Amino acid sequence: MxxxxxxxxxxxxxxxxxxxxxxxxxxxxxxxxxxxxxxxxxxxxxxxxxxxxxxxxxxxxxxxxxxxxxxxxxxxxxxxxxxxxxxxxxxxxxxxxxxxxxxxxxxxxxxxxxxxxxxxxxxxxxxxxxxxxxxxxxxxxxxxxxxxxxxxxxxxxxxxxxxxxxxxxxxxxxxxxxxxxxxxxxxxxxxxxxxxxxxxxxxxxxxxxxxxxxxxxxxxxxxxxxxxxxxxxxxxxxxxxxxxxxxxxxxxxxxxxxxxxxxxxxxxxxxxxxxxxxxxxxxxxxxxxxxxxxxxxxxxxxxxxxxxxxxxxxxxxxxxxxxxxxxxxxxxxxxxxxxxxxxxxxxxxxxxQAFAGMLWSKQFYHYNVEKWLKGDPAEIRPPKSREEIRNFDWKNFNAFDIISMPDKWEYPWFATWDLAFHTISFSLMDPDFAKQQLKLLTLEWFMHPNGQLPAYEWNFSDVNPPVHAWAAFRVFKIDEKLNGKPDLEFLEGVYQKLLMTFTWWVNKKDSNGNNIFEGGFLGLDNIGVFDRNMDLPNGERLEQADGTSWMAIFALNMMRIAMELALYNKVYEELATKFFEHFLSIADALDNMGESNFSLWDDEDEFFYDALSAEDGTNIFLRIRTIVGLIPMFAVEVIEDEIVEKLPRFKERMDWVLENKPELAALVSHWQVKGSESKHLLSLLRGHRLKKLLERMLDEKAFLSDFGIRALSKEYEANPFTLKLNNIDYSVKYLPAESDSGMFGGNSNWRGPIWFPVNSLIIESLQRFFFYYSPDFKVECPTGSGNYLNLDEIADFLSKRLASLFLKDENGKRPFNGQYPRFQEDVNFKDYILFYEYFHGDSGRGVGASHQTGWTGIIAKLLQPRLSKLEIGEAQTKSPEAQKNPIQKN
Incomplete structure (x- = not known):
């Protein structure tokens, strides 16, 4: 071809x-x-x-x-x-x-x-x-x-x-x-x-x-x-x-x-x-x-x-x-x-058209922060205030590259976690470019010397969810399937830099050293009761269920990549062990926070919540049901017995941990309980908690829309969530489309709409859980319908709802086009697709940036038949020849 x-x-x-x-x-x-x-x-x-x-x-x-x-x-x-x-x-x-x-x-x-x-x-x-x-x-x-x-x-x-x-x-x-x-x-x-x-x-x-x-x-x-x-x-x-x-x-x-x-x-x-x-x-x-x-x-x-x-x-x-x-x-x-x-x-x-939007959204991106701060020799010197303006502490940053943008009008600058989702779609048509984009952000002139990845131009020091390792391994596996061989140089190169990033998170975002992470905004904009980056007046801390879960996900991703690399270079077995233990520690902290063993899982509501932690050691739940409480579902890894047997040092240490710290294994892991076809499960969720989260997620009166999973439960439409803190009243209401808040610029809105990045991670997590559980593990879908589906069927069910945003319905209309008859009926409009930033939680109409083929472009991946089990990271049987060590040889 x-x-x-x-x-x-x-x-x-x-x-x-x-x-x-x-x-x-x-x-x-x-x-x-x-x-x-x-x-x-x-x-x-x-x-x-x-x-x-x-x-x-x-x-x-x-x-x-x-x-x-x-x-x-x-x-x-x-x-x-x-x-x-x-x-x-x-x-x-x-x-x-x-x-x-x-x-x-x-x-x-x-x-x-x-x-x-x-x-x-x-x-x-x-x-x-x-x-x-x-x-x-x-x-x-x-x-x-x-x-x-x-x-x-x-x-x-x-x-x-x-x-x-x-x-x-x-x-x-x-x-x-x-x-x-x-x-x-x-x-x-x-x-x-x-x-x-x-x-x-x-x-x-x-x-x-x-x-x-x-x-x-x-x-x-x-x-x-x-x-x-x-x-x-x-x-x-x-x-x-x-x-x-x-x-x-x-x-x-x-x-x-x-x-x-x-x-x-x-x-x-x-x-x-x-x-x-x-x-x-x-x-x-x-x-x-x-x-x-x-x-x-x-x-x-x-x-x-x-x-x-x-x-x-x-x-x-x-x-x-x-x-x-x-x-x-x-x-x-x-x-x-x-x-x-x-x-x-x-x-x-x-x-x-999704692929076209991805490719058209490539952009030449040039930005030398040190020169920008100092000004150019032939120009008037910038005012002294610029010495402490945004990005002043990123003098190492010097971009002169072609980068995939979220939207070349509304977001004509890269965003690190957006870019991770972009690479999944790119990997189907141009895996070389996908790999290059992931590697780019780990280079010395992008990554901060302390290991932090730059978030986006408006504030490189802001914090995006750490999904780079997830994307790197997904792209690696898709590329391996398409090209018939693993690109170990790519995977190892990115992995070594992400070791620094993981360390940055541990040093900077775990202020108490208790494995509970306070990432702040974490890409979820104004979903919270208040700005999640703000300093609270009486020294309270926001203990984040999503921040902690993202780090559990990061640890699992780093463990899984190390296991893959260890098949070729045994040095990586020790790193696999390190991240295995770190995952267990984070999972333990999520359930046993502080001296009071406070858990971010609320046994009464059976849902994960953020919590406010006061200086006196008391904790209170912020009982608002948002996608924050679903993110622990993403921390799931399924490992086949075959790959464990090929890593004896990892297996030996893992067995010791599980034998000597059974409370950790019992809390988070089905490792010793083999699933179908001798698979092992590492997850923040046991079967009961998974079913309880899915019960809420698949409830059409709560999270489930005709077009995917909402960011906030619909129950807050009639009864907004309220909180009085330090004599200030806070309120959050379900808003299916545009925001009524100016927080984060006004067009940022996680209070009800459907967002593709989180939905795509929900779907992938369900596929992973299905890979471990048998088809007999079923959940009512939708909740209250009397219809029971296995987890793979639920993943397909959600994929179809997301796809229906763009596809013609029985009346020939595309929901994303909303209320305008011309867009729905005019032959010169109706088959042109816009990939919006997010979508109305009830009607499905497009909202926000209208050309965000970036992360919304992942619809291209959802429409694509799955390549194989390999896509979500399961090991393939490798021949003795493949077990040779190309990394050491090179």
Missing amino acids: VEKSRIPDISWKKWGPYVSNREWGLVREDYSANGDAWNYTTHDSAEAKTYRWGEEGICGICDDKQLLVFSLGVWNKKDKMVKERFFGLTNGQGNHGEDVKEYYYYLDNVPTHSYMKMLYKYPQNAFPYEELLQKNAEAGKQNPEFELIDTGIFDQNEYFDIFIEYAKASQEDILVKITVVNRSSNDAPLILLPTIWFRNTWSWGYDGYKPQLSSGSENGMMIDHREVGIKNFYAKNSSTKAFCENETNVKKLYLQPNLAKFCKDGINDFVVNGNSSAINAEEKGTKASFIIDETISGNSTRVFEFRLSDQSFDEPFRDFDEIFNLRQKEADDFYADIQKGISSDDEKLVQR
Whole structure:
């Protein structure tokens, strides 16, 4: 298969969709005194301000160093500016936080980006910038977001569907097809501005080398950069050319004299205002556009063709259609192979767009914290307050990489635990990239010297759930199944760095040394009664059921990886033993906290809760039923007897611990009680507790929705949870969609919606438990229905509910599309899938970031038939040849 054979050749990935959808309003572009990133650079100033760390565009591509960028600009002759970037609200402008206000869809992509396709819906009337700002400002937290479709701008079909497709003839020979469809019955004007520019690397005082774009043949431009292989840009259609510089318009933004004669917004000024002095008449610069001024007839389609190439052509479009057709066929063949176990065409459509969204969401990410804090030699020195601004203690951090983003508009910066989920989906189509992403965050210029992994750009020191080891082993096993051999170098390399991370957690997040962990926010935002990062006034501590459980999961993951590596290098047996014992200690602490042996499992309610621990040693439960209480379910590992017998030192020590500390074994482990096919279980849950958690989780009056597991029990809809602490009243109510709290920026909401990362871990945990228990271990599902299913059947039951968010129901509607008839019924909308950040706990409509194909992209994995037992980490029988030690040999 052609595409699959190309994937290992990294040169095919040199060019890709690595351009952010938003660079304004980001921490790394913020040089303010107070860290107000949203207001330091804004949407409207972005057209005139040169960025320091990256570039943005619509449907853009660039090389892996982002030296040269291609993107599309459009103008309908009514907007106040050329549409060069997607518009959205800042965190303070939206009634539920930041929010992109455009409609664009990722339709296709392959790992080498040799074929890519996406769609942008561009209104023919003036874009309603002010209305969107005003209506959202007027709306309160109780109101939903006011969206672009609510303005009525699409009501008369007065918009263009603009399809952007790329096909690579070779690694640096890229064909671009722009197909414009006028959905209106009326003729409409449109100016297309396919644009190329150099990221500004010359203005900061390090290297003054300045590349140049210039006019070539009648419909061509020449590209001259010492590090860029592409030298020519061709347009098939006759067009005007315009050149300016990627330099800040200082006069426009700051009322100071311009240093450059032609500025970044010069082409916009020429097109919109007719200002010919804004562009260079000599046709050279560092930013350039073809200007194609057309009237598109009603209900008609026009195709425009372009080519970026490392070659010179007399006839650059002679083989254009042939190459496009070939790359499209290769993409179809590639996905036909991946999807051969899926029978439903609708499931294939959803999965392929999920994969496309994952691949389109790769981004060039550049951020050197030390330089950012100090400022650049050629720029004004930042204020002294920046010495203690966010990330000041991460001076080692220096990223210059292609990274999978959660959402290239709302979250155009990596997040460590999001990325772990991304890699699971990537492993199905490009396991090499999945492994590279996991390894990246453990490198010295990402990981803090103390072992902490960076959380995300807004605060690298925040704490994400430690799921890196889980993801690494999952990707390792999937890769082994797909490629027929284990990548031990990858697994061992990541593992050795994660030893440091585990130690950081133990030293920093176990303040009492009692194996109860206070991780804080842990990715669960405002699910708690109060901000879980806050210091409580009388010295109380929040003892977290999820923080402790995440560390139990981490210990189990580290144990399991050590056991795998020990099959090839016996040194790792001792580490497997270390993490086995550490898991038992954490599990013991969860049930026997402090001198009073207080347990985070409430025997009365039969559920796990956070607890407040006072300085006098007393503890009280925070009896609110949230997914925090379900997370202990994730700490489960099933080991086959066969693998234990191959690790005699581990087995000897394990037997000693279980014999001499039987209270630990009895508390958490069925190790000595072999399950089906001689398997051993390590878990925080015995059968009774598991059934009790599932009883609540599968209750449709509590956690179970038609579309998955809610983050908060629905019982709090009519009767909110309340707590009085230190004379302050706290309350938590079930909110199935948007938050009514400004905590964590307002659009963060774990108080009721359905989130894919936790749901996917629930499903995997059930599959693991099933692997140990026989099919006779059954639970009522849904609770109260009288219908009993085994744990694997429940996992499938939940997978189908999650998938139903995107799939057509019996009425042909997709629940994520919500209440808008156009999205549900219009043939030009209804089969385009958006992978939202989270989903309404009752109706299933999409909420939050609309392109978070990152962790929501794991739907691609849920739709995929399971490869084998190997996927969830069980050992395979290994031949004597496979038992040789390649690690030591190498």
